[in-house]
Amino acid sequence: MDTAKTVKELRESTGMSRKEFSEHTGIPVRTLEDWEAGRRTPPEYIPRLIAYQLKYEDLVKGKEDNLL
Numbered sequence: 001m002d003t004a005k006t007v008k009e010l011r012e013s014t015g016m017s018r019k020e021f022s023e024h025t026g027i028p029v030r031t032l033e034d035w036e037a038g039r040r041t042p043p044e045y046i047p048r049l050i051a052y053q054l055k056y057e058d059l060v061k062g063k064e065d066n067l068l
Contacts, residue, residue, distance in 0.1 A: 004035040006047040010054065011036075025050060
């Protein structure tokens with residue numbers, strides 16, 4: 001799968017706008033726009049790192065919810 005498409009799908013799965021996703025991940029908005037438009041290609045490891053970050057956050061959130 002195309003790495004730029006994967007990044008877009010990961011962002012969309014969070015329900016965040018590009019600006020929100022940018023602030024959340026630390027990736028500049030312009031970079032996300034370029035990736036999603038196909039003007040630039042992210043390194044292949046970027047989608048894996050983002051997916052890992054999102055999964056980790058979900059796991060932590062799940063544990064916090066179970067404690068309450």
